[in-house]
Amino acid sequence: MDPALNPFKPGSGLRPPALEGRTRQRQEFDLLVARSKNRNYDRGMILSGLRGVGKTTLLNNLSEHAERQGWLTIGLEARPNESGVSAVRAKLGAELAAGLRRFSRKHQMQKALDHLISLARGFTLGVGLGPAKVELSLDRGAASGDIDIDLEELVEAISAAMKKKGTAFGLFIDEMQDLDSDLLGALLSVQHRASQREWPFFVIGAGLPNLPSVLADNRSYAERQFAYSTIGPLTPADAAEALEIPVNQHGGSFTPDALALLVEASGGYPYFLQEYGKAVWNVAATAVFDEDDAHLAVEEGRRALDEGFFPSRWNRPSDRERRYMRAIALAADDAPRSGVVAAAMGVTTTGVSDVRDSLIRKGLIWSPEHGRIAFTVPGMSDFIRRQPTD
Ligand SMILES: Nc1ncnc2c1ncn2[C@@H]1O[C@H](COP(=O)(O)OP(=O)(O)OP(=O)(O)O)[C@@H](O)[C@H]1O
Ligand SMILES: [Mg+2]
Structure with missing residues (x-):
């Protein structure tokens, strides 16, 4: 067939020609959006799953749906080892300011939303910029520099404007397990407060299978705060x-x-x-x-x-990390015990725990149950076994 017309799209977050098998999550989200129009606010959603199962694609699909339904939608992609809270703060502030500007144009609300845009800019500059804060100081006061307070103030102000309009504010966060832990904590507390006070603010997050435990480790109430959904193969x-x-x-x-x-x-x-x-x-x-x-x-x-x-996942890790990955690939089990993997390398579990942790942080392996370890993509073991030993 003519390759120029080929509809299939292997890639990252590329919209597939047919988005199949996600009916449950899409219906659940439709309901959240529909209910928000009646000022009935449900919980946000967390989508977790292995690499390449379609989390980003689904997250984008939900965000587009929300936007079509009149929500203010902001997208954020976290990255591992992001350089500190001020960088992620700046990124979130910039996305918010841009999103609010788009929203205010689309809904012709420039006047009503101008102060929110300035507030979002103030959030960006909130850390340690002394005089800039004063210049940006508005009716609600300048950013305090305390991320919890600043974020809450910002979300409260935006939510109030959205509630008045009968719509809602959705923050769509991809690779959420990599979010800076201070910002994550602040977001979880704000989401918590939002549901108590009936603010139309929803975090919709996507990430690796360890995301639910990353959230629970950060705030104990995170378990009850979201509707969790595992995204798996079709x-x-x-x-x-x-x-x-x-x-x-x-x-x-x-x-x-x-x-x-x-x-x-x-x-x-x-x-x-x-x-x-x-x-x-x-x-x-x-x-x-x-x-x-x-x-x-x-x-x-x-x-x-x-x-x-596969090579993009095999060539980046360090030599030591690769030795650890090879030991997993050679184990008899799909999800071997970390002790067995360490023993195959001739070391103790604690001797390689740093390698294990860094591979988890890089999203290359995960722990499907306590003490066990597995690759985050199917077929990785076979690929590694086909590679020459260094
Ligand atoms: N429901 C689906 N039906 C068919 N194809 C899909 C579906 N969801 C995603 N895809 C396709 O699968 C590929 C991977 O999707 P996506 O990048 O969303 O995965 P991911 O889970 O975000 O991966 P990663 O963890 O690496 O970011 C893309 O090529 C996308 O077009
Ligand atoms: Mg993705």
């Missing part, structure tokens, strides 16, 4: 639709065997579905994709994964 039926719908839309089709083979090879894993979908489209000579095409596509898709997806 069921075979949804995976089949993710491949079939875009192909049908372009006048093509799959033979049942071809479709079954690709669904099976992908394990329902969204990133792999896009990669195999792209490959089968490119190899198919006619508009009916048959089993031969599917076999070729699996080969081609694996090659693409081996050249991009």
Whole structure:
């Protein structure tokens, strides 16, 4: 088929041609938005799951829905080891100021929202900028420099304006496990206060499987504060639709065997579905994709994964981290005990706990249960086993 028309999109947060298998989360969010119009406020949402399962895609989809429904939406992507609270503060303040400006233009509310934009700018400059604070000082006072107070003041002011308008303020945070812990703590307390005081403010977060425990470690009430949802691979039926719908839309089709083979090879894993979908489209000579095409596509898709997806996770870690990753890959279990991994390296568990922690922070491995460790992407072990030893 013509590669120029290929609808499949392996990548990060790229909108897939068919977003399948997320009905429950989308309905739950629809309800949150619908109820907010009647000033009935539910809890925010946390989406957690492994790499490449479609968290960013879903988060963007929810945020677009909220925006279409008239919400003020702000997006933020946290990064590991971000340089301190003032940097993330600045980023949040800048996003807020820009989001408010967009919102005020769209809804022709310039006058009503101007003071909020200045307040957001003041939040950006809140830390240690003495005179700048004074200049920006407004009716509500300048940023205090205390992130909890400043954030609460800002969210309260924005929420009040949104409530008056019968809408809400959604903060959509991706890679939330990497958020600076001071800012995270401040956000959790503000969200907590918001629900007690019926402010229309909602944090919608996405992140790795350790995100719920990162939140619970930061604030004990975080467990009750959000509706939690695990984002996993698609069921075979949804995976089949993710491949079939875009192909049908372009006048093509799959033979049942071809479709079954690709669904099976992908394990329902969204990133792999896009990669195999792209490959089968490119190899198919006619508009009916048959089993031969599917076999070729699996080969081609694996090659693409081996050249991009896996190496980006294998080449960045340090030598020591890679030795640890190889020990996991060589273990008999998919999620071996950390003690077994350490023993295979000839060291004690504590001797490699720093490596384990840094790999978790980088999002390359996670702990599916206490004392066990596993890769955050399927197929990583096989890939590592195919790599020459250094
Ligand atoms: N529900 C879905 N159906 C089909 N394809 C999907 C779905 N969700 C996401 N995808 C596709 O899967 C790929 C990965 O999606 P995305 O970047 O959202 O994953 P992620 O969980 O955010 O990954 P990471 O943890 O690496 O940030 C993208 O190519 C996207 O188009
Ligand atoms: Mg993502």
